[in-house]
Amino acid sequence: MRRPSRWLLLACALGATAGCERAMHDMYAQPKYKPGAASPLFPDGAAAQAPPAGTVPLAQGEWAGASSGRRKAVAAPLSGMALLRRGRERYDIYCAPCHGLDGQGDGLVAQRGFPAPPSYTEPRLLALSQARIAEVIRDGYGVMYPYGDRVDARDRRAIAAYVRALQLSQHAPVSRLGPDDLAHLAGSVR
Numbered sequence: 001m002r003r004p005s006r007w008l009l010l011a012c013a014l015g016a017t018a019g020c021e022r023a024m025h026d027m028y029a030q031p032k033y034k035p036g037a038a039s040p041l042f043p044d045g046a047a048a049q050a051p052p053a054g055t056v057p058l059a060q061g062e063w064a065g066a067s068s069g070r071r072k073a074v075a076a077p078l079s080g081m082a083l084l085r086r087g088r089e090r091y092d093i094y095c096a097p098c099h100g101l102d103g104q105g106d107g108l109v110a111q112r113g114f115p116a117p118p119s120y121t122e123p124r125l126l127a128l129s130q131a132r133i134a135e136v137i138r139d140g141y142g143v144m145y146p147y148g149d150r151v152d153a154r155d156r157r158a159i160a161a162y163v164r165a166l167q168l169s170q171h172a173p174v175s176r177l178g179p180d181d182l183a184h185l186a187g188s189v190r
């Protein structure tokens with residue numbers, strides 16, 4: 001007896017894959033209500049119900065941003081340079097548009113007319129604790145919006161550490177400099 005040709009085997013394999021594709025589509029096609037559809041479940045006959053009065057839309061917590069319904073992986077705590085690197089990456093995304101890459105308050109958004117934030121090297125801001133900076137990120141401050149729904153607790157800590165690093169990079173008291181920095185400073189002054 002002749003063995004089945006390679007073409008026949010290939011055709012069978014393709015047929016099986018097509019069946020698979022159909023099965024996947026069956027999941028899209030399961031019974032569901034579309035927006036605006038009627039339903040006998042509720043007194044007003046509509047499937048979509050208005051949220052209760054006073055509902056505030058806010059995505060937060062471990063389900064935020066998980067449209068797949070999957071829990072976000074819990075990120076490991078960061079420290080040292082890894083914390084600062086993460087802080088810089090998040091700062092450049094969420095804060096630099098207004099505060100500027102160096103924190104002087106002259107980001108593009110401020111240049112285009114949004115009230116300019118103060119420089120991080122103003123004495124009052126130098127005195128803020130990192131915990132307070134993380135709180136400002138979460139809750140906002142004055143005309144600055146809250147970022148708690150986009151920047152989670154770990155990243156707020158990382159950004160606060162990076163803001164402190166920005167401050168020190170531009171405003172460190174000589175007493176905090178190490179021997180290398182002091183030698184460098186002496187060289188540049190001479």
Ligand code: HEC
Nearest residue numbers: 094095098115116117118133136137141142143144147159
């Ligand atoms: C849309 C522009 C904008 C963005 C984005 C923004 N800020 Fe601000 N921020 C401001 C403005 C404006 C102020 C001053 C608010 C006021 O005094 O009313 C401010 C104030 C602050 C202050 C000072 C609070 C105080 O006690 O005076 C800190 C700290 C701060 N922002 C940190 C951040 C960090 C960190 C981020 C990023 C997560 C960020 N901001 C993102 C505009 C912004």
